[in-house]
Amino acid sequence: EVQLLESGGGLVQPGGSLRLSCAASGFTFGNYIMSWVRQAPGKGPEWVSGITASADKTYYADSVKGRFSISRDNSKNRLYLQMSSLRAEDTAVYYCGKDGSERPVQHWGQGTLVAVSS
Amino acid sequence: IQMTQSPSTWSASVGDRVTITCRASQSFNSWLAWYQQKPGKAPKLLIYKTSTLESGVPSRFSGSGSGTEFALTISGLQPDDFATYYCLQYNTYPWAFGQGTKVEMK
Numbered sequence: 001e002v003q004l005l006e007s008g009g010g011l012v013q014p015g016g017s018l019r020l021s022c023a024a025s026g027f028t029f030g031n032y033i034m035s036w037v038r039q040a041p042g043k044g045p046e047w048v049s050g051i052t053a054s055a056d057k058t059y060y061a062d063s064v065k066g067r068f069s070i071s072r073d074n075s076k077n078r079l080y081l082q083m084s085s086l087r088a089e090d091t092a093v094y095y096c097g098k099d100g101s102e103r104p105v106q107h108w109g110q111g112t113l114v115a116v117s118s
Numbered sequence: 119i120q121m122t123q124s125p126s127t128w129s130a131s132v133g134d135r136v137t138i139t140c141r142a143s144q145s146f147n148s149w150l151a152w153y154q155q156k157p158g159k160a161p162k163l164l165i166y167k168t169s170t171l172e173s174g175v176p177s178r179f180s181g182s183g184s185g186t187e188f189a190l191t192i193s194g195l196q197p198d199d200f201a202t203y204y205c206l207q208y209n210t211y212p213w214a215f216g217q218g219t220k221v222e223m224k
Contacts, residue, residue: 035213037161044202044204044215044216044217044218045153045155045161045204045215046215047206047212047213047214047215050211050213059211059212060212061212062212095160100166102166102167102170103151103163103166103167103172104149104151104163104166104206104208104213105161105163105206106163106172108160108161109160110160111160
């Protein structure tokens with residue numbers, strides 16, 4: 001069974017930094033594209049970032065480009081999202097997602113809440 | 119590629135046929151998915167590659183479209199289907215969700 005468990009969320013001041021982590025199990029992690037998707041309170045989901053299986057390519061939403069960095073450690077079955085220069089509008093539940101064959105995010109974690117406020 | 123989804127709300131009754139549309143800002147080939155989301159839960163994949171039903175999803179859900187116009191149809195709405203639905207284009211990075219359609223009870 002695919003399991004994705006996010007951690008690292010919390011309250012941070014504007015301009016601060018935070019590192020999210022996603023622990024994956026139940027599948028061969030190094031074979032799959034992984035994504036981060038966020039959802040602000042009362043809003044729809046927003047795709048944030050994606051990384052290829054071998055980590056040779058990374059992709060970002062315009063809203064986070066230059067501030068967020070996605071990475072992975074296939075030896076540890078871990079996905080990361082380093083977030084810096086955080087803004088109030090980055091407040092959201094952040095989900096880790098596993099893509100599938102010809103599918104976008106097929107499996108989701110339970111999410112971790114990031115709140116940016118002074 | 120940006121996605122414009124309509125309507126934002128659909129008031130319906132059990133048994134109704136519901137059609138939700140997504141319009142893309144530019145044409146693309148088939149890499150379009152539909153998700154269902156219920157309050158407090160992560161989205162659930164219903165359809166991928168425009169019209170392929172995800173395993174375990176009831177056959178009353180169907181997807182269609184091409185180019186810039188895509189649609190999700192629910193044929194015979196069931197009580198469990200009252201939820202919010204989102205399209206997602208994954209043809210080109212950055213991927214983009216539609217704004218969502220809430221299917222509510224009339």
